[in-house]
Amino acid sequence: MGSDDTAESPTAESPESLLLRVARQDREAYRALYDLCAAKLFGVALRICRERGLAEEAFQEAFIGIWRSAGDFDPARGSALAWMAGVTRNRALDLLRRRGRGDRPMEDGALEALLNEAEGLRGDQADLNALLQCLERLEETPRRAVILAYCEGLTREELATRFEAPANTIKTWLRRALAALRSCLEE
Amino acid sequence: MADQDDKNLDTDLDAGERALGTEPRDGESAEERLARRDWDDKLAPLALAAPPAEPPAGLFERISQALDGEAEAAKVIRLAERRARRWRAVAIASSGIAAGLAAVVFAMIYIGPLGQVVPPAVPQQSYVALVTPEGEGGPALLVEVDFYGDDRQEGRITIQSVQVEAPAGRSLELWRVPAGGSPQSMGVIAPRDPFTPLETAVEAGDTLAVSVEPPGGSPSGAPTGPVILSGPLIETR
Known part of the structure; x- marks a missing residue:
């Protein structure tokens, strides 16, 4: 990445290039x-935390985490945005776990909204599209x-309550789905 | 060979479950972490399916300050460690006190304003607590409690903050939790303000804890918000 002389206007750079400089x-x-x-x-943080205050905290921690671990980002493995989203999601989940999650019901229709939003995404979302196509192939x-x-x-217990199925069954579903995703993504 | 393949698949699905978050990832081995991160990368695009939302104004400045504060704290800790090594050598040479002393000496020196290792007035009794979040590093408070006079009638709390901030619109309250007892408030703390009057007795073995409360402190006299920091109180004198 030797030539920084072209980096006159940092905002014109891609997230990948910026993240490598952050490293x-x-x-x-x-x-x-x-x-x-x-x-x-x-x-991403707001989606998981569902409360602005908590989401702000998670996002702040995540962005600090991005500064610290930018060196772990490997452009060969995925987009910078996806990597940062993963960091943010993990921080948000950690924070929820530390604070003890409250009752967090999901509104009906939110899943459909999520899929619709996902389908509406453009840009560097080739990864997402591939993942969505593989998800589409799973049973509902x-x-x-x-x-x-x-x-x-x-959590698995929350899923068990939501789907009115034993936690073990949920585990089986998840593992079967993961196995199908893995082979679909490798196609 | 089929057995081996099954086993590999199982290991991979375990990693997938940790990436989904339906299995805990604490205590992952290096190899397990690699396998899980492979799944993290695969699933990450889905996290981005969330609709964008504008973060509050000024958040980047807060993040930036936190990083500056961290660099500053690292400098203080390095300096304190150097001093602690010197003090430990003196302490061990002069009295052969047990190994636990090292931590206490470290804490005492860490508290003291830099360049002023020995406090001007000698307290009759002193306690110190390093009050930190659970798990890895992060923000921390160093709380020193000193009593002056023969009957401990005069007390003082000194708080040194490393990056502790009250969430917007909230207060931080310091609690003393006696072993086996319920929390007693030691007052609302301002992390940037080093002195708060002491209104509670403390004993070695207490735990000090900091909770997030409505502005002005808990309305009920017991912690109502999450406890974000805690640590044991150690007698140093």
Whole structure:
């Protein structure tokens, strides 16, 4: 990445290029990365925390985490935005666990909304499209379970309550779904 | 060979469940972490399906300050560690006190304003607590409690804050939790304000804890919000 002389306007850079500069402790790139990605990542935190105060805390921790672990980002494995979204999601879930999650009912129709939003995404979302296509191939109930666990942070017990099925059955669904996803994504 | 394949698949699905969050990821081995991160990468695009939302104004500045504060705290800790090594050598040479002393000496020196290791007035009794979040590092409070006079009639709390901030519109309240007892408030603390008057007796073995409360402190006299920091109180004098 030798030629930084072209980096006159940091906001014109891709998240990947900025994140690689952040890995070298470049605070200017960090600011530009924030301007570029904060709304997206805050949305990720808000989706999981569902409460603004908590989401702010999770997002703040996550963005600090991004500064610290930017060196772990490997552009060969996925987009910078996806990597940062993963960091944000993990921080949000950790925070919920630390605070003890309250009762967090999900409104009916939210899952459909989620899928619709996902389908409406453009840009560098080729990864997402591939994942969505593979999710589409799953049976409906396991698919919902996977999405609720991943996007909403539901535990196996919460899923069991929601689907009125034993926790062991949920586990079987999830594992079957993961196995199907893995082979679909490798196609 | 089929057995081996089954086993590999099982291991991979375990990793997938940890990535989904339906299995805990504490205590992952390095190999397990790699396998889980592979799933993290696969599933991450889905996290991005959330609709964007504008974070509050000024958040980047807060993040930036936190990183500056962290660099500052690291400097203080390095300095304190250097001093602690020196003090530990003196303490061990002079009295051969047990190994636990090292931690206490470290804490005492860490509290003291830099460049001023020995406090000007000598308290009759002193306690110290390092009050931290559960798990890894992060923000911390160093709370020192000193009593002056023969009957401990005069007390003082000194708080040194490393990056502790009250969430917007909330107060932080310091609690003393006696072993086996219920929490007693030691008052609302302002992390940037080093002195707060002491209104509670404390004993070695107490736990000090900090909870997030409505502005002005808990309305009920017991903690109502999450406890974000805690640590044991150690007698140093």
